Amino acid sequence: MPVERPGSDGEHLVQQRLGTTARADRFYADQVLDHLNVRMQEFVARQEMFFLATADRHGECDSTFRAGPPGFVQVLDDRLLAYPEYRGNGVMASIGNISENPRLGILMIDFTRDRIGLHVNGRARVVLDEEMRACYPGLPVDPVPGRRAQLWVTVEVEEAYIHCAKHIPHLQKVPAKERGARAWGTDDVRRKGGDFFGAAAEAEQRPLFRHPQRANEHLRGGLHEDAPEHGYGAEPAALPGPRSPLRDGLAAELNGEFLDRVEQVLARAQPRRPAEDAPEFRGWFDRRDG
Numbered sequence: 175m176p177v178e179r180p181g182s183d184g185e186h187l188v189q190q191r192l193g194t195t196a197r198a199d200r201f202y203a204d205q206v207l208d209h210l211n212v213r214m215q216e217f218v219a220r221q222e223m224f225f226l227a228t229a230d231r232h233g234e235c236d237s238t239f240r241a242g243p244p245g246f247v248q249v250l251d252d253r254l255l256a257y258p259e260y261r262g263n264g265v266m267a268s269i270g271n272i273s274e275n276p277r278l279g280i281l282m283i284d285f286t287r288d289r290i291g292l293h294v295n296g297r298a299r300v301v302l303d304e305e306m307r308a309c310y311p312g313l314p315v316d317p318v319p320g321r322r323a324q325l326w327v328t329v330e331v332e333e334a335y336i337h338c339a340k341h342i343p344h345l346q347k348v349p350a351k352e353r354g355a356r357a358w359g360t361d362d363v364r365r366k367g368g369d370f371f372g373a374a375a376e377a378e379q380r381p382l383f384r385h386p387q388r389a390n391e392h393l394r395g396g397l398h399e400d401a402p403e404h405g406y407g408a409e410p411a412a413l414p415g416p417r418s419p420l421r422d423g424l425a426a427e428l429n430g431e432f433l434d435r436v437e438q439v440l441a442r443a444q445p446r447r448p449a450e451d452a453p454e455f456r457g458w459f460d461r462r463d464g
Contacts, residue, residue, distance in 0.1 A: 180206045180333060206335045209252040210294075214334055217292055218255065218282065220244050227279040228271035228298075236267050242321060247282075248313065253331045255280075255294065256306065258323030261359040263366075272298045272327065280329065281337060285345040291337025297330045320359020 179186065180202045189195045210218065223241040230236075240257060248256045259269065272278065276297045283291040306326040307313055316322050357365040369375055 201335075206333055208333065209331055210249065210255075210334050211252070214292060215249045215252065217284070217288075217290075218247050218249050218294075221247060221282045221284065224257075224280050224282040226268055227281075228268045229275055229277070230271045231274040236271055238268055243316070245314075246321075248310075250310065250328070255296075255329040255331065256301075256310075256326050257329075258303075258321075259325040259327060260321055261324060269300055269325065269327075272300055278329065283337065283342060285343060286347055289339050289342050289344050291339075291342060293333070293335050293337055294329065294331055295333040297332065299328045299330075301326045301328055318358050320357070 179199070181198070185198075186195075189198045207214075222244050223239065224247065225237060226240055227235065227237045242258065242260070246258060250256055268278075276299065278296065278298045280294040281291060282294070301309075302325060303323045306323070306328075360366060363369075
């Protein structure tokens with residue numbers, strides 16, 4: 175029986191069209207694990223931040239940032255992680271997405287020491303703090319009130335693999351005496367960033383936000399519970415406004431022509447060099463190019 179390749183059908187198609195299938199297979203074989211090995215576990219245990227990607231049941235995505243003291247992401251075993259959800263702005267976008275779609279992606283990047291990254295993809299579950307501590311009584315209790323978990327998210331690891339170093343910037347930490355203290359859990363608007371982008375100042379001059387897709391559904395008289403979503407067989411609503419290549423491209427995507435356009439682009443694309451001229455593979459930590 176053939177071994178199932180990691181990754182999506184879409185990425186496999188792009189690899190085929192761009193002539194990178196052999197390189198991808200080498201990466202899959204050498205680097206993609208279904209667990210966290212010892213070095214990965216050590217890496218996770220010293221990280222102070224990560225980037226989180228989730229999507230709701232319709233596939234609409236959200237990306238965000240999480241931070242805490244070193245070790246705030248707990249390695250419970252080689253196939254299970256947990257991270258705390260601190261008090262925030264109350265929107266709960268990520269937790270809401272997870273409640274509809276348990277798939278998530280985590281990217282941890284060490285900008286200061288190793289200049290390397292780690293991807294972890296898996297299935298999530300939301301757990302109350304008291305339930306989490308009943309199962310794992312050794313979890314630390316953070317002395318900072320704003321860093322005390324309200325909830326935990328456990329992540330069953332399905333894929334873990336490296337994010338290579340060559341484009342990761344090398345940053346340096348600012349000494350503690352030169353930076354302001356972080357305001358964990360605060361409700362002070364100014365300490366949270368205020369109206370940095372000026373959105374609140376413009377609030378009275380603009381209409382209320384309406385999601386374009388859901389607004390179109392409302393105009394059509396609502397969407398039945400079993401009706402397909404856009405991109406999954408539904409007929410899209412007409413796109414209002416003047417025509418442009420960008421709008422035409424979006425209309426084509428919604429009308430099911432997107433894959434045809436992808437095929438056309440990939441058919442014109444050429445590998446940067448013939449496969450036989452590719453340099454000898456020297457490992458994913460080779461930093462001579464950066």
